[in-house]
Amino acid sequence: MDERSPLTVIIPAFNEGKNLPSFLPELVSYCKEKKWNIILVNDGSIDETRTILNQFKGEEILHVIHHKLNKGYGAAIKSGLEACHTEYAITIDADGQHSLNDIDKLYEMITAHDADMVVGSRKNSASVSFYRGLGKSIIRTLAKIMMSVPIYDLNSGMKIYRTKLAKKYIHLTPDTMAFSDIITLVFINNRHLVLEAPITVAKRKVGKSKIGIETAFHTIMEIINIIILFSPMKIFLPISILCFLTTLAWGIPLIIVHHVVSTGTLLGVISGLIFFLLGLIAEQLSLIRRINH
Numbered sequence: 001m002d003e004r005s006p007l008t009v010i011i012p013a014f015n016e017g018k019n020l021p022s023f024l025p026e027l028v029s030y031c032k033e034k035k036w037n038i039i040l041v042n043d044g045s046i047d048e049t050r051t052i053l054n055q056f057k058g059e060e061i062l063h064v065i066h067h068k069l070n071k072g073y074g075a076a077i078k079s080g081l082e083a084c085h086t087e088y089a090i091t092i093d094a095d096g097q098h099s100l101n102d103i104d105k106l107y108e109m110i111t112a113h114d115a116d117m118v119v120g121s122r123k124n125s126a127s128v129s130f131y132r133g134l135g136k137s138i139i140r141t142l143a144k145i146m147m148s149v150p151i152y153d154l155n156s157g158m159k160i161y162r163t164k165l166a167k168k169y170i171h172l173t174p175d176t177m178a179f180s181d182i183i184t185l186v187f188i189n190n191r192h193l194v195l196e197a198p199i200t201v202a203k204r205k206v207g208k209s210k211i212g213i214e215t216a217f218h219t220i221m222e223i224i225n226i227i228i229l230f231s232p233m234k235i236f237l238p239i240s241i242l243c244f245l246t247t248l249a250w251g252i253p254l255i256i257v258h259h260v261v262s263t264g265t266l267l268g269v270i271s272g273l274i275f276f277l278l279g280l281i282a283e284q285l286s287l288i289r290r291i292n293h
Contacts, residue, residue: 005061007107008037008086008163012076013094017048023096024052028059030100038062039080040094044070074179078170081163090160098158102199106160109197116165116192119151119184120158120199151188151196154181155219158199165192172229178222185223189230232286236279243272 009031013020024040031038038059042049044067053064065079077091090106092098102120110118157180169186173179187194228235247268254262 005035005037005086007034007088007090007103007160008039008080008084009103010077010080010084010089010091011038011040011094012043012073012080012091013040013045013049014043014070014073014076015045015047015049016094017045017052019095020049020052023094024056027100028056028062030103031061034104036061036103037084037086039065039083041065041067041076041080043067043072043076072175072179073177074173075175077179078173078175081166081170084163084167086163088160089163089166091157093157097202099200099202102158102197105197105199106158109195110160110162113193113195115195116162117184117187117194118160119153119194119196120156121151121153121196122156122199122201123152151184151194153196154184156180156199159184161187172226174218174222176218176222178219181219182222182226185226185230189226228282229286232282233279236275236282240272240275240279243268243275247272 009027011027027038038061040053040062042053042064050066056062056064063083065083067076067079080091081089088107088110090103092103098120106118106120109115155177159180161183165187166183169183169190172186173182184194224235247265250268251262251265254260254265
């Protein structure tokens with residue numbers, strides 16, 4: 001690979017043997033013309049992916065990394081980023097759904113605006129299914145309630161980063177499909193310039209998406225984890241307030257009517273206070289961790 005190239009295209013691939021023959025030759029030809037590098041990470045595929053990739057061994061711009069076992073979407077991107085030495089890195093999917101022209105669009109935008117990340121937005125694209133669209137909507141809503149998120153399509157697989165920053169933060173990201181959401185939230189919360197540009201996404205020609213209900217649940221848990229890392233009081237303070245309000249609603253009528261303070265009232269007050277103090281401790285731990293990294 002040419003380290004003088006400005007951009008590397010990183011592609012995580014798991015069991016995409018049926019899509020690669022039509023997608024990869026076009027990408028290689030396109031990147032040759034642009035003088036860009038390609039890093040393709042075979043994430044423990046058990047189909048013909050490895051055999052197909054062996055046919056491209058002579059391509060100087062293409063570097064292939066093989067995982068012995070399936071480690072996960074995020075882990076594949078991390079391997080690609082660690083092997084990347086260009087100023088910018090862009091991630092695209094191996095199913096051929098992303099347009100090569102959009103690589104140009106995102107690259108031009110990040111350089112023109114001196115941005116740190118540009119997310120390819122699928123805002124006007126129809127979801128593959130109702131449930132998948134609902135899951136994405138829940139994830140976006142949760143993230144925006146808990147954080148100030150100026151980006152619509154958090155989990156878009158097409159993103160361009162400043163490579164040094166992406167490498168700096170990958171230890172905070174999961175090895176799963178939640179990587180796309182979390183890396184964006186990390187950039188935003190560290191006050192880096194994150195922009196968004198519309199992209200076109202074609203329908204998958206062959207195979208099925210690996211995204212399901214389990215993926216959405218895991219993503220929600222990872223978002224909560226990253227919120228606790230950066231802004232723990234956004235989790236603990238609402239719980240504390242809820243405990244106090246519930247306690248008041250339960251305890252005040254008893255005090256007024258029966259002139260007694262129930263055990264439940266005392267428990268609610270103590271619980272609210274504990275959650276508040278835990279939030280303060282978590283804020284201090286969060287600050288220490290961020291300073292150390």
